[in-house]
Amino acid sequence: MFQIMMQHIHGKTRLAFFLAPIIMLGEVFCDLQQPTLMAKIIDSGLAKGDFNFVVQHALLMVLFAILGLIFGASCGTLGSYASLKMGEALRQHLLKVALSDRQPGGLEPATLITRITNDVTQMQNLVMMVTRGLVRSPMLLIGGIVMSAIVCPDLAPILYVIMPILVIFLVVIVRRSVPLYTQMQQSVDTVNRVMRENLQGAKTIKAYVLEPHQMTQFNTDNQHLQQASQQATLATVWLSPIIQLMLNLGVVLALSYGGSLAISQTISTGQIMAFVNYMIQITTAMVQTVNIITSFARALTSATRVNAVLAAEPAEQLPVATDTVPSGSQVSFDQVTFGYQQSAPILNQVSFELPAGQWLGIIGATGAGKSSLINLLTRRFDQYTGTIKIGGVDIQQLSLAAVHHKVAVALQDSQLFSGTVRSNLTYGDQTATDAVLTAATTTADATFVTQLPKKFAAPVEQGGKNFSGGQRQRLNIARALVPDRDILVLDDATSAVDQTTNAQIKARLQQTRAKRTTIVISQRVTNVMDCDQIMVLTDGKVTALGTHQAVLQQSAFYRQLVQTQLGDDAHGHA
Amino acid sequence: MDMHKRVPRNIHREKVVLTDWRHTVGRVWHYLAAYRWRLGIVFLLTIVTTAVTIAGNRINGIVVDRYISHNKLHLLLVVCAVLAVMYIIASILTYFQNAIIIKVAQATSAKIRQAVFTNLQRLPMRYFDTHDNGDVMSRLTNDVDNINTALMQTFVQLFTGIISVIGMGLAMLILSPLLTVIALLSTVATYFFSKAIAKLTQKAFMTQQQALGSLNTQIEESVSNKQLVQLFDHTAATMQTFGQTNAQYTRAAFRAQALSSIIGPFNNMTNNLAYVLITAAGALSILTGGHAITVGIIFTFLIYLRNFTGPINNVLDLINTLQLSLASAERVFELIDESPEQDLPTAQPVAQTTGHVAFEHVSLAYETRPILTDINLVANPGEVVALVGPTGAGKTTIMNLLTNLYPLKAGRVLLDGQDVTTLRRQDLRRLVTVVQQESFLFTMSIRENIRLGRPTATDAEVEQAAKQAHAATFIEQLPAGYETVLSENAHRLSQGQRQLLSIARAFITGAPVLVLDEATASIDSQTEADVQAAMTALMQNKTSFVIAHRLSTIQSADQILVIKAGHVIERGTHQSLLAQHGFYAQLYASQFDD
Incomplete structure (x- = not known):
């Protein structure tokens, strides 16, 4: 954990990080002087009636108080600086790793987001704690014990009795409560799940009159939660009375035992008072130390989670990779096999040749490997065997930038970024002119943009919520057209667009077909049937490849699709 | 001193706007009233324990002044013994005080949670359409938690704080x-x-x-x-x-x-x-x-000082936390107060139907925006009615009216000649089975998920339904078979398999009227044939309404309604509609031809 922290603490930040706890020692030292000085005022000043002594020592106490403030404030400032700078560097690093991650089967986006936001904040708090609390409380604790032993060695045994008992109680209570809190968390999760499902499945619940069933279910879970949280909280309820009691008993012992010693003139009243004050300081410091250890454990989990993200950091690119974009735009796959497990490859020996300017239609069931094929072509994942070439060049010889300057993709999931229509359309080419944007929106049938009050400057909310699904898909296609790449991939990109519009978009795309190599992925026969080549993917294997007529002959699966989607009478069509 | 009672100290207190805090407090009290005796005990215990702390500190000073300074060893030990006993008793009392308040708080928040959930079951569909799930969840979880914390901690701390400040303040004032x-x-x-x-x-x-x-x-x-x-x-x-x-x-x-x-x-x-x-x-x-002033008084003050500044600052923070909790309570009560869908007082129980369905001049509007306009249709028992049209035309909405999910603006929906709004909703919904495009599967076993269609169904009946729905094959291939517990949102199953399960659930209801919302094209093609066959089997001997995307379904329908922008623009059979060369013919051409 400290490794991650130190990796993201550089230069000035490092200085602040190490200086802060040292300065903290100053504050602790000043705090510990107070009861001793007070004892001196009571014993020497009062007893001897020395007015000047009292004033001098009081001024000394004031001086220590002010010094304490200076030390404390400096430590706080340096600590905030170190923790915030560390957080900044860590966030930057994590986002970079997250965005460049090209491992298949990596962390879910939701998980990544939590790690970059919440977990980094936890780590930030940890640095703050390390620089301040981790020094202050234990040092006050130790310093308090040492000082009280110095000021009043006769009473010190009281501490040796009280402290171990207190520690044992704390350990027992905390250890007993941890499994109970885990149980409580499980109950909380269950209740939350039932509630969430109840909201998500509201319509199903009404349709099947499941209300009574849901009520019974919730009733049971809610009762479990009530019991579990009662048990967990009750387990820790002893904590504060015990700490309070130990402290109070310590005071009573100091008074009775100390008092008897004072009566026999062994120690003074001031010493007893100082001792009692140190004891209060020690107990407070002890509670704080326990708190810090608890939050430390929490931050430790965060550190582990952050570490898991960093572990995915990609190796540097191969030195042979070139940024030169190949001139040709033919695409070929030769014996390409890809999969997480050897036994069940997602793509199995896929081969095809797509000449420049031609259209390839890929059809197959969900999970047949259609999207994986595109992921490999765009070098999202590199863990495959076989060869993939663009313009006759092995894509492993090309840099990522070179590949992405050759291939534009419109994904099925048409996500927009918050900003403006323009910032979304120019995502692949920030220098695109309005003329280019207009041409792209016309081709993609996204001309509704020109009817918006602000046209290209129209705002886009997070997730593109202020546009309909169909509008988003059309903007998504336009976005892929703006950079004007030689190869275009439409990955089921028109599923929410109605058939008439779909046909129009296709027609306009085909007007430029001589120029652009196009790959269309779809589950609709109509979307692929007039491509130059149609590929049927079944369980990662190419089961048919050729024109519509040829594939109709080769593939029973394709024939069946044509029949269910086009009807009996459409059999010989196209 | 308390490690599990930390109050977040925000130096920027969130500004809270409470519309009617007296009313909200009153309603929280309504839930607490059942525990008023226990709360009274907590109140007394708090006073006693706080008094012990204040008195104990004062006695410390007195011990210094009267016994130690005057060499009265015997009295010193006696008083110290009394003090020790006082402290032990106070600690035990503090334990009880905390334990009681924890039990009361947990029980109360469980009750509130139950009340919210109960009302949530009764809310009309419109509520779920217009409210963000995240917001409702946050009321159910965070806001109820806030109330719990307020009852369990804030309340007691605030009370202790105020008593300590007043008690110690008075004691200090008298001393010096x-x-x-x-x-x-x-x-x-x-x-x-x-x-x-x-x-x-x-x-x-x-x-x-x-x-x-x-x-x-x-x-x-x-x-x-x-x-x-x-x-x-x-x-x-x-x-x-x-x-x-x-x-x-x-x-x-x-x-x-x-x-x-x-x-x-x-x-x-x-x-x-x-x-x-x-x-x-x-x-x-x-x-x-x-x-x-004596040395003992100085001593007492030094201890008071450590216990005094803390509570005063705490009290200010606690008041703010309390306000935040009241705002939470307000949000929770809002949800409890949402008006539920209620059957008419004269609503008729109904156990059977022949399956005759009619829509008469049905119109529906959301606020001022018309959604459906003048829908008419008659379906005789056993008929298949297909609804086709562009996305967003209102096909699903029409079907929602059959189960009385939304209030009508005008017209009537009749089942066997009876207006559905005059029937008991639960009875009506048991007679009409709806298979949604994406029926929800719950986190429970496959067997229990299917059984939800009819809770009294036996295991054999469940398995029979799965067979009829062509789902038995894939279920039996799973390692745990019918006992496979579906993870949240059933991500482990393919979309097609989930659909087969919801068809199985529909089979088991045995209801005479069926509403089928066919999935659009992106269902995976492997199970496509299974789904088709299962749906056809499900429609046997039932009055069926199908929101259709598949040609085979449409071609075999007894009547087809073409819906566009909330209107029925064409109706007839497949052949007669094609002959009209209207919107249907055009739609058919673009969708099923090139």
Whole structure:
């Protein structure tokens, strides 16, 4: 954990990080002087009636108080600086790793987001704690014990009795409560799940009159939660009375035992008072130390989670990779096999040749490997065997930038970024002119943009919520057209667009077909049937490849699709 | 002193707007009233334990002045023994005080949760359509938690704090007005200093929050759309923008945090100063021959001081926390008060139907926007009615009216000649089975999920339904078969398999009327044939309404209604509609032809 922290603490930040706890020692030292000085005022000043002594020592106490403030404030400032700078560097690093991650089967986006936001904040708090609390409380604790032993060695045994008992109680209570809190968390999760499902499945619940069933279910879970949280909280309820009691008993012992010693003139009243004050300081410091250890454990989990993200950091690119974009735009796959497990490859020996300017239609069931094929072509994942070439060049010889300057993709999931229509359309080419944007929106049938009050400057909310699904898909296609790449991939990109519009978009795309190599992925026969080549993917294997007529002959699966989607009478069509 | 009772100390107190806090408090009390005796005991215990603390501290001083200074060893030991017993009793009482309040708080929040959930079951569909799930969830979880915390901690702490402050203040005032003023001064200084810092950092905190918001949005958007960022070679640009926001956040946060990090050390200093002043003023007063102050009084004050400043500052924070909790309570009660869908008082129970369905001049509007206009249709028992039209035309909405999910604006929906709004909703819904495009599967076994169609069904009946729905094959191939517990949202099953399960659930109801919302094209083709066959089997001997996307379904329908923008624009059979050369013919051509 400290490794991650130190990796993201550089230069000035490092200085602040190490200086802060040292300065903290100053504050602790000043705090510990107070009861001793007070004892001196009571014993020497009062007893001897020395007015000047009292004033001098009081001024000394004031001086220590002010010094304490200076030390404390400096430590706080340096600590905030170190923790915030560390957080900044860590966030930057994590986002970079997250965005460049090209491992298949990596962390879910939701998980990544939590790690970059919440977990980094936890780590930030940890640095703050390390620089301040981790020094202050234990040092006050130790310093308090040492000082009280110095000021009043006769009473010190009281501490040796009280402290171990207190520690044992704390350990027992905390250890007993941890499994109970885990149980409580499980109950909380269950209740939350039932509630969430109840909201998500509201319509199903009404349709099947499941209300009574849901009520019974919730009733049971809610009762479990009530019991579990009662048990967990009750387990820790002893904590504060015990700490309070130990402290109070310590005071009573100091008074009775100390008092008897004072009566026999062994120690003074001031010493007893100082001792009692140190004891209060020690107990407070002890509670704080326990708190810090608890939050430390929490931050430790965060550190582990952050570490898991960093572990995915990609190796540097191969030195042979070139940024030169190949001139040709033919695409070929030769014996390409890809999969997480050897036994069940997602793509199995896929081969095809797509000449420049031609259209390839890929059809197959969900999970047949259609999207994986595109992921490999765009070098999202590199863990495959076989060869993939663009313009006759092995894509492993090309840099990522070179590949992405050759291939534009419109994904099925048409996500927009918050900003403006323009910032979304120019995502692949920030220098695109309005003329280019207009041409792209016309081709993609996204001309509704020109009817918006602000046209290209129209705002886009997070997730593109202020546009309909169909509008988003059309903007998504336009976005892929703006950079004007030689190869275009439409990955089921028109599923929410109605058939008439779909046909129009296709027609306009085909007007430029001589120029652009196009790959269309779809589950609709109509979307692929007039491509130059149609590929049927079944369980990662190419089961048919050729024109519509040829594939109709080769593939029973394709024939069946044509029949269910086009009807009996459409059999010989196209 | 309490480690599990930490109150978050925000120097920027959130501004809370409470519409009617008296009313809200009254309603919370309504839930608490059942425990009023226990709460009364807690009240008494709090007074006793606080009094012990105050008295104990005073006795410490007296011990110093009267026994130690006057060498009365015997009395010293007796008083100390009494003190020890007092403390032990007080600790036990504190335990009971906490235990009782925890039980009451947990029971109360469980009751509130139950009340919210119960009402949630009865809310009309419109509520779920117009309310964000996240918002409702937050009321059910965070807000109920806030109430729980308020009852369990804030309330007791506030009460203890107030009693301590008043009790100690009085005790101090009686002992020595001079030292009391010194102690109060430090408290006042601490309070005003925090306020001044808060004011100074307010702008920085706001900038920090804004930067944080934009930071989080950027993280969320870029990480969720990682593939897009990579495909469009946008990583460098994204990182640059993020770097700017990140640095801006750090600057603002530093300005805010560095300033507010002085508050802790400052409070520490004022405490220390008060400590000095009390010691010095007390000592000087004794030296100048005053009799008002003794060493014991100084001693008592020094201990009071440590217990006094804390509670006063706490009380101010606690009041704010309490306000936040009241706002939470308000949000929870809002949900409890949402008006449920209610059957008419004259609603008729109905157990059977022939399956004759009619829509007469049905119109529906949302606010002023018309959604459906003048829909008419008659379906005879056993007929198949197909609804076709563009997405968003209102096909699903029409079918929702059959189960009385939404109130009509005009017209009537009749089942066997009876207006469905005059029937008991539960009875009606048991007679009409709906298979949605994406029926919801719950986190329970496959067997239980199917059984939800009819809770009284036997295991054999469940398995029979699965067979009829062509789902038995894949279920039996799963390692745990019918006992496979579906994970949340059933992600492990394919879309087609989930659909087969919902068809099985529909089979088991045995209801005479069926509404089928066919999935659009992106269902996986492997199970496509299974789904088709299962749906055809399901429609046997039932009056069926199908929101159709498949040609085979449409071709075999007894009547087809073409819906566009909430109107029935064409109706007839497949052949007669094609002959019309209207919208249907056009739709058919674009969808099923090239």
